[in-house]
Amino acid sequence: MPKLPTENSPKVEIFVDDKAVMVPGDTNLLEALKAVGIETPHVCYHPYLPVSGNCRQCLVEQEGPRGRMLVIACYTPVSPGMKIYTPASSERVKSARKATQEFMLVNHPLDCPICDKAGECTLQENYMEAGQNESRMRPEYGKNYHGNPAHQFIDSKGQVRGGKRVDIGPRIVLDEERCVQCDRCVRFMRSIAGDEQLQLASRADHTYITTFPGEKLDHEYDLCVTDICPTGAMTGKHFRFQKRVWLLSRTPSISMDDSLGANIWIDHAEGKVWRLMPRCNPEVNRSWLSNTSRLAYQNFLKDRMPAGDVAPIKQTLAKEGKVALVAGGSCTIEDLAALKLLAEKLGERAEIFTGSFAPVLAADGIAKSGDPVANRAGMKLLGLPAGNLEELLKRVSEFSVLLSVHCDLFENENAAKILGAIPEKIALSAFNNATVKASTVALGVNHWSEVQGTMVNCNGMLQKLSAAPVSPDAELRPAFSVLAELAETPLSCACEAFALAKKMANVLSAYSYETIRSTGVMLDGVQL
Amino acid sequence: MVRQVKQKPMNWVERLYVFEALRGLFTTLKHALRGLLRYETLPTVPYPEMKPEIPRNYRARHRLMLRPDGMPRCVACGMCAAACPAHCIYIEAAETEDPRIEKAPARFDIDHLVCVFCGLCVEACPVDALRMDTCETSYVHPKRDDFVAPMFDLMTWDPKTYPQNDSQSQMAPGGTLNQQALDAWGMKVN
Numbered sequence: 001m002p003k004l005p006t007e008n009s010p011k012v013e014i015f016v017d018d019k020a021v022m023v024p025g026d027t028n029l030l031e032a033l034k035a036v037g038i039e040t041p042h043v044c045y046h047p048y049l050p051v052s053g054n055c056r057q058c059l060v061e062q063e064g065p066r067g068r069m070l071v072i073a074c075y076t077p078v079s080p081g082m083k084i085y086t087p088a089s090s091e092r093v094k095s096a097r098k099a100t101q102e103f104m105l106v107n108h109p110l111d112c113p114i115c116d117k118a119g120e121c122t123l124q125e126n127y128m129e130a131g132q133n134e135s136r137m138r139p140e141y142g143k144n145y146h147g148n149p150a151h152q153f154i155d156s157k158g159q160v161r162g163g164k165r166v167d168i169g170p171r172i173v174l175d176e177e178r179c180v181q182c183d184r185c186v187r188f189m190r191s192i193a194g195d196e197q198l199q200l201a202s203r204a205d206h207t208y209i210t211t212f213p214g215e216k217l218d219h220e221y222d223l224c225v226t227d228i229c230p231t232g233a234m235t236g237k238h239f240r241f242q243k244r245v246w247l248l249s250r251t252p253s254i255s256m257d258d259s260l261g262a263n264i265w266i267d268h269a270e271g272k273v274w275r276l277m278p279r280c281n282p283e284v285n286r287s288w289l290s291n292t293s294r295l296a297y298q299n300f301l302k303d304r305m306p307a308g309d310v311a312p313i314k315q316t317l318a319k320e321g322k323v324a325l326v327a328g329g330s331c332t333i334e335d336l337a338a339l340k341l342l343a344e345k346l347g348e349r350a351e352i353f354t355g356s357f358a359p360v361l362a363a364d365g366i367a368k369s370g371d372p373v374a375n376r377a378g379m380k381l382l383g384l385p386a387g388n389l390e391e392l393l394k395r396v397s398e399f400s401v402l403l404s405v406h407c408d409l410f411e412n413e414n415a416a417k418i419l420g421a422i423p424e425k426i427a428l429s430a431f432n433n434a435t436v437k438a439s440t441v442a443l444g445v446n447h448w449s450e451v452q453g454t455m456v457n458c459n460g461m462l463q464k465l466s467a468a469p470v471s472p473d474a475e476l477r478p479a480f481s482v483l484a485e486l487a488e489t490p491l492s493c494a495c496e497a498f499a500l501a502k503k504m505a506n507v508l509s510a511y512s513y514e515t516i517r518s519t520g521v522m523l524d525g526v527q528l
Numbered sequence: 529m530v531r532q533v534k535q536k537p538m539n540w541v542e543r544l545y546v547f548e549a550l551r552g553l554f555t556t557l558k559h560a561l562r563g564l565l566r567y568e569t570l571p572t573v574p575y576p577e578m579k580p581e582i583p584r585n586y587r588a589r590h591r592l593m594l595r596p597d598g599m600p601r602c603v604a605c606g607m608c609a610a611a612c613p614a615h616c617i618y619i620e621a622a623e624t625e626d627p628r629i630e631k632a633p634a635r636f637d638i639d640h641l642v643c644v645f646c647g648l649c650v651e652a653c654p655v656d657a658l659r660m661d662t663c664e665t666s667y668v669h670p671k672r673d674d675f676v677a678p679m680f681d682l683m684t685w686d687p688k689t690y691p692q693n694d695s696q697s698q699m700a701p702g703g704t705l706n707q708q709a710l711d712a713w714g715m716k717v718n
Binding site for chain 1 (some may be wrong): 603604605606607610621622623627628630631654655
């Protein structure tokens with residue numbers, strides 16, 4: 001893995017285009033130049049993959065003992081006093097990059113209009129940055145695909161083509177023609193996923209990406225190769241031809257199905273989520289996102305609960321007997337604060353339970369901690385019990401009202417049998433799930449993709465969710481708003497709910513939505 | 529400040545009104561008489577009995593070009609929709625069964641009530657799938673929704689007269705490019 005610059009990197013002086021600049025000293029030249037605002041076009045280099053250095057796109061000139069020579073910026077470590085020349089001053093670097101770019105595009109098909117990567121394609125970006133060549137392709141030669149011989153065919157113009165839409169796995173389609181052999185996907189499967197399923201076969205311009213004979217690309221993280229693929233060679237079947245990427249708007253948020261809280265982009269258009277993409281956070285999920293989290297969006301609009309009136313819930317809560325308030329894993333800090341407010345309002349009658357019946361799995365070390373209760377650390381922070389549903393099952397006879405928030409209690413058959421004994425069941429849920437069906441009163445609330453809020457991940461990092469404008473019904477409200485109304489202290493916005501949470505947990509008082517960075521802030525001195 | 533305008537008093541001929549009225553109608557009457565006596569010199573066309581001559585490069589109703597097998601040439605890339613200043617093109621893409629064609633439109637709608645007939649979509653198209661050379665300029669529909677032309681309507685244009693010598697053109701079906709494609713694809717040439 002390349003060593004990336006951090007805030008603590010030692011600063012060294014190097015000379016870029018004969019100008020002295022201070023750059024981080026413990027990294028490679030590409031990252032060092034990036035740190036001072038000089039972007040270097042690259043294809044095979046990825047900050048979270050081992051350096052391979054095969055694309056030769058990031059060439060710069062370095063002053064050496066034998067004069068100036070071209071070196072690749074991604075594999076050259078920064079050393080104090082080194083002299084670097086970029087295209088800003090060196091014509092040689094400019095033409096070298098341009099030639100590399102031209103060479104890379106020689107047999108790359110002109111698929112941009114139908115390619116799902118168009119608009120976010122590294123080759124397109126590099127072409128604008130370093131290429132802009134006039135085409136020297138002679139029509140009598142055309143494009144010649146020399147890769148996988150099994151997929152070659154001659155098209156209507158007499159060109160040798162091949163390898164379009166190769167079904168490489170259950171979730172991914174491979175276009176061998178578009179592949180530029182950067183081997184990012186191979187390195188990802190080898191080093192990050194730890195399951196070497198992809199290989200480069202053959203040599204030189206006959207190289208192509210393939211799996212082992214008879215095997216398919218099938219891994220929990222295999223859709224990450226579609227992100228890191230600099231071209232449209234690897235495309236996910238879930239997003240294939242769904243939407244042109246330039247029509248999508250992005251909202252930064254957090255995936256609330258796991259306690260690591262993978263940072264995501266919610267890509268939406270026309271009031272609908274079209275895909276979830278990993279959002280780079282060096283300390284949480286880097287650039288990776290599991291298939292489960294990534295494909296979760298497909299159910300965001302399915303089987304949703306309609307908005308409704310709070311009055312029946314109020315009446316039910318006003319009945320005699322103890323009230324069990326149950327918060328599910330995807331509750332934000334704001335929801336939990338409002339739930340605590342409701343518990344205070346109900347006084348002695350109420351008791352808060354949290355958690356999920358889903359099993360806690362082992363962390364996979366990539367982008368999942370295995371804990372389905374996403375905001376468990378946030379629950380601890382607010383002084384709530386973190387995961388005590390077993391206790392609720394034991395003491396179920398004490399309670400006469402059950403209020404669940406974002407928590408599918410009745411999915412578990414055993415729990416459903418025991419909890420069925422509680423006479424009044426209230427569900428605040430985004431989906432029409434088993435709990436809603438078993439409950440006496442139910443109300444639809446916003447899903448986590450539609451709310452602003454915060455969560456604390458399992459490493460004690462405070463991260464914020466932003467509301468994507470994808471709510472199926474404008475009348476739907478976030479859970480904290482409904483809970484606050486039940487507690488008869490209405491909260492008009494998420495920031496008010498966060499202010500409430502600040503009073504409950506002192507450590508939050510230093511932060512506001514403006515001061516929480518997009519990559520989150522590490523909470524100091526929090527015992528988790 | 530009030531300014532008083534003194535009008536010239538009318539004489540008795542003017543006060544008769546008849547001659548002044550005829551003088552005011554002189555141009556109208558002149559053209560009315562011309563229509564009666566020398567009809568062929570009029571610059572106007574008696575629509576709808578006679579239709580105006582519309583040049584081939586006039587930006588009229590859109591049509592989708594067809595492949596030799598009758599499917600639209602469109603690859604659903606969305607360039608026309610991206611170029612459209614009125615946002616009147618709606619495209620949904622889908623995969624096709626044909627191994628030679630990767631992407632094809634499942635839906636291609638043009639809302640002719642919203643369209644401003646600028647022709648940018650035609651220029652944006654990378655595969656020459658969209659043209660505005662139908663010379664059809666009248667849009668008569670009983671309902672608003674009918675003005676949204678779906679893919680089928682855009683594909684079924686009957687070229688009554690089309691220049692055969694246009695090498696770029698593809699009279700649907702036929703044309704030189706189609707002939708080449710038919711040969712290369714080994715399809716039956718008619």
